[in-house]
Amino acid sequence: MNEFDFIRSIKQSTYRNSTTIKGIGDDAAIFRQPYQDIVTAVDTFVDGIHFSNKTMKPFHVGYRALAANISDMAAMGADPISYLVSIVVPSHYSDQGLAEIYRGLDVIAKEYQLDLIGGDTVTGEQLVLSVTINGAVMRDKVRYRHLMEPGDVIFVTGTIGDSSAGLELLLNEQSDLNGAEYLINRHRMPTPRVKFAKALASIDRIALNDISDGIASEANELAQASNLAIYLEERDLPISNALKQFTRNQQLKYILNGGEDFELIGSVSPCNWQKVKQIAKQTETPVVIIGKVREEGKNNGTVFIKNNNDYNKLRPSGYVHKN
Ligand SMILES: Nc1ncnc2c1ncn2[C@@H]1O[C@H](COP(=O)(O)OP(=O)(O)OP(=O)(O)O)[C@@H](O)[C@H]1O
Ligand SMILES: Cc1ncc(C[n+]2csc(CCOP(=O)(O)O)c2C)c(N)n1
Ligand SMILES: [Mg+2]
Numbered sequence: 056m057n058e059f060d061f062i063r064s065i066k067q068s069t070y071r072n073s074t075t076i077k078g079i080g081d082d083a084a085i086f087r088q089p090y091q092d093i094v095t096a097v098d099t100f101v102d103g104i105h106f107s108n109k110t111m112k113p114f115h116v117g118y119r120a121l122a123a124n125i126s127d128m129a130a131m132g133a134d135p136i137s138y139l140v141s142i143v144v145p146s147h148y149s150d151q152g153l154a155e156i157y158r159g160l161d162v163i164a165k166e167y168q169l170d171l172i173g174g175d176t177v178t179g180e181q182l183v184l185s186v187t188i189n190g191a192v193m194r195d196k197v198r199y200r201h202l203m204e205p206g207d208v209i210f211v212t213g214t215i216g217d218s219s220a221g222l223e224l225l226l227n228e229q230s231d232l233n234g235a236e237y238l239i240n241r242h243r244m245p246t247p248r249v250k251f252a253k254a255l256a257s258i259d260r261i262a263l264n265d266i267s268d269g270i271a272s273e274a275n276e277l278a279q280a281s282n283l284a285i286y287l288e289e290r291d292l293p294i295s296n297a298l299k300q301f302t303r304n305q306q307l308k309y310i311l312n313g314g315e316d317f318e319l320i321g322s323v324s325p326c327n328w329q330k331v332k333q334i335a336k337q338t339e340t341p342v343v344i345i346g347k348v349r350e351e352g353k354n355n356g357t358v359f360i361k362n363n364n365d366y367n368k369l370r371p372s373g374y375v376h377k378n
């Protein structure tokens with residue numbers, strides 16, 4: 056299919072948001088958002104780095120690429136609205152594969168009521184998807200990483216490490232483990248926590264970060280942005296039943312250094328914790344406290360984790376891209 060036929064094939068016939076003024080079909084898209092701040096982010100998804108034919112079908116490539124962007128909106132407390140997709144397609148890639156990528160994009164877009172409003176299509180050596188997302192947030196309700204305060208509790212949604220364990224099962228072609236399907240599904244089709252993050256709007260101040268690179272990295276980002284120290288309790292890290300089958304060392308590797316869970320880690324004043332719990336219940340989002348925040352002079356910007364009664368420094372150690 057040529058570029059123009061392809062673009063016609065992916066154009067939405069109607070838009071899901073009345074604020075989408077112009078989508079696909081001109082030099083640029085237009086959306087209108089009165090009274091709110093626009094929030095925007097981009098994330099890129101590369102064959103051989105973020106996925107391979109061992110780990111994802113074309114449908115999952117689309118689904119997972121947009122999920123990562125939606126998760127960044129959740130991490131800001133924003134409502135995702137529209138997205139643009141820039142895609143590099145290898146010349147040997149099938150029309151059917153391309154259609155499946157866009158089906159994956161559209162399935163999750165529909166779930167979160169997003170409009171596809173534009174993008175770019177080029178041929179190249181390697182399949183690459185770069186997704187730009189737009190969202191909106193009420194003024195003064197953005198959940199910056201720098202908003203932690205001393206005395207806050209650190210919480211995390213869902214269970215952590217599942218995606219990384221699922222990835223390892225896929226790479227080792229090991230699908231006989233109990234719960235393998237669950238773990239693999241968590242890797243291929245993560246669930247960004249938008250409903251929960253939006254429902255937190257009644258709480259004045261919350262710091263949030265989404266878990267793309269493992270708790271060790273994300274907690275360090277929060278500590279550094281807020282210039283405070285974080286103390287985590289290893290035994291309180293939330294683990295799925297499927298992950299419990301792995302050795303404790305493997306579990307900790309997946310949880311702390313794995314990544315791609317797209318759960319949220321954040322901090323809130325202890326006086327608002329009950330409210331967070333209540334909102335979590337209403338939105339069917341598991342949430343637990345895993346640590347606390349302290350003002351500690353020379354230790355500010357550092358994360359510690361307790362096991363066997365000792366706190367040890369937890370260094371950022373997720374996936375780092377090197378140029
Ligand atoms: N090439 C770049 N040019 C300009 N800004 C960049 C570039 N790469 C990253 N950034 C910016 O750096 C900040 C951190 O980006 P990063 O990609 O680490 O966050 P993230 O998207 O939450 O994490 P992840 O990509 O692991 O999901 C963001 O403000 C991002 O826009
Ligand atoms: C085939 C294959 N091999 C390895 C990985 C692991 N991996 C790649 S990027 C990344 C961090 C998030 O990236 P970013 O920071 O760009 O969002 C992780 C954990 C994978 N997903 N697929
Ligand atoms: Mg990014």
Ligand SMILES: [Mg+2]
Binds near residue numbers: 127130267
């Ligand atoms: Mg993020």
Ligand SMILES: [Mg+2]
Binds near residue numbers: 267268374
């Ligand atoms: Mg990253």
